[in-house]
Amino acid sequence: MPTQTAVPHWSQDLHALLRQQRVRQVSFVPDAGHTALIRLCESDTDMRAVRLTTEEEGIALAVGAWLGGDKSVLLMQSSGVGNCINMLSMLSVCQIPLTMLVTMRGDWAEFNPWQVPMGRAAKAVLEEMGVLVYRADREEDILPVAEGALRLAYNTLRPTAMLIGQRLLGAKTFDQ
Amino acid sequence: MTKATSAHTEPKLERRSVVRTLLAERGQLLVIAGLGAPAWDATETGDHPLNFPLWGGMGGAAAMGLGLALAQPDRRVLVLTGDGELLMGLGSLATIGVQRPRNLALVVLDNEHYGETGMQPSHTKFGVDLAASAVACGFPAASVVTTMQQVTALREDVHRAAGPLFAQIKIAADKLALVLPPRDGTHLKNRFREALLGSDAHFRR
Numbered sequence: 042m043p044t045q046t047a048v049p050h051w052s053q054d055l056h057a058l059l060r061q062q063r064v065r066q067v068s069f070v071p072d073a074g075h076t077a078l079i080r081l082c083e084s085d086t087d088m089r090a091v092r093l094t095t096e097e098e099g100i101a102l103a104v105g106a107w108l109g110g111d112k113s114v115l116l117m118q119s120s121g122v123g124n125c126i127n128m129l130s131m132l133s134v135c136q137i138p139l140t141m142l143v144t145m146r147g148d149w150a151e152f153n154p155w156q157v158p159m160g161r162a163a164k165a166v167l168e169e170m171g172v173l174v175y176r177a178d179r180e181e182d183i184l185p186v187a188e189g190a191l192r193l194a195y196n197t198l199r200p201t202a203m204l205i206g207q208r209l210l211g212a213k214t215f216d217q
Numbered sequence: 218m219t220k221a222t223s224a225h226t227e228p229k230l231e232r233r234s235v236v237r238t239l240l241a242e243r244g245q246l247l248v249i250a251g252l253g254a255p256a257w258d259a260t261e262t263g264d265h266p267l268n269f270p271l272w273g274g275m276g277g278a279a280a281m282g283l284g285l286a287l288a289q290p291d292r293r294v295l296v297l298t299g300d301g302e303l304l305m306g307l308g309s310l311a312t313i314g315v316q317r318p319r320n321l322a323l324v325v326l327d328n329e330h331y332g333e334t335g336m337q338p339s340h341t342k343f344g345v346d347l348a349a350s351a352v353a354c355g356f357p358a359a360s361v362v363t364t365m366q367q368v369t370a371l372r373e374d375v376h377r378a379a380g381p382l383f384a385q386i387k388i389a390a391d392k393l394a395l396v397l398p399p400r401d402g403t404h405l406k407n408r409f410r411e412a413l414l415g416s417d418a419h420f421r422r
Contacts, residue, residue, distance in 0.1 A: 092312065093280075097306075101276075101306070102283055104277070105282060106287065110410070127274070135403055135406045
């Protein structure tokens with residue numbers, strides 16, 4: 042099982058993909074699984090890393106970014122999906138592209154029972170709000186799935202999400 | 218904290234006069250108008266391709282203005298919204314305070330009520346201080362505007378001052394005739410992007 046402190050290769054791959062696709066705004070509410078990617082984006086002078094107080098700000102930020110011609114992505118944990126529900130209306134009504142990279146909780150080997158309801162509902166909630174959802178459960182899936190989600194979003198003007206499985210990330214155990 | 222701040226006696230400003238003054242000689246100003254009356258006010262002043270009036274997404278106007286301001290650092294961005302709309306996204310003050318875009322102005326038309334849902338009093342009626350919240354979140358300055366002279370001065374600041382700028386304009390809680398902007402979100406988006414980015418807007422990916 043991978044540890045959460047190592048810098049995973051796939052974070053570097055994702056950062057390279059965001060650069061290659063000319064993503065200019067990367068907004069996030071932190072999650073352990075996104076630590077390395079956030080750090081890479083923060084130190085990239087071609088990107089603006091925007092820390093949010095709640096994930097729905099990132100949806101609104103993406104609308105403003107796209108009005109101004111910038112591509113953006115939103116990084117969050119699955120619990121943040123629930124915070125976005127009403128704001129996601131704007132993406133489907135206005136046909137605004139955005140890719141959300143979502144690290145899963147309440148998924149494989151979850152330790153915290155309070156994480157399970159939202160983790161379980163995340164995919165259905167996103168789909169009900171018009172987001173096309175893809176899963177990456179193996180490390181080798183991350184780059185092609187993310188690339189597909191990003192290309193589809195910006196080629197067809199709709200929101201997409203990649204759910205990154207907890208088995209891949211390593212379940213948080215609170216040292217139990 | 219139960220003391221209402223609206224106890225002072227001078228007549229409050231009329232929202233449409235305020236918005237007409239703020240948007241006069243707007244030039245290339247980019248305008249996000251928050252859900253509800255601010256969107257109708259902006260439209261009453263004149264429907265404009267560089268207006269993005271919101272029909273939903275309550276609480277998102279300020280963060281939307283941030284995304285636009287970061288994407289267009291050489292253009293001035295005005296977010297015109299209401300007290301209830303901002304209260305729903307109060308955390309975005311902190312997000313903007315960290316990013317500090319110099320070209321963003323956030324102007325709150327504060328009638329201390331939720332005007333679209335039956336004029337129920339909002340938190341500002343009971344003393345919640347939005348301007349102080351903006352300063353506490355890292356805005357370099359924030360003002361409370363109560364006269365039309367101050368509104369005219371604010372217009373200058375929206376176009377020229379180093380932001381992020383925050384102003385809270387105390388207005389009367391009038392329910393005015395609706396002046397509705399276009400409703401099709403794709404139309405609003407496409408005309409805004411084309412006016413801002415040129416015909417290239419439809420080709421860039």
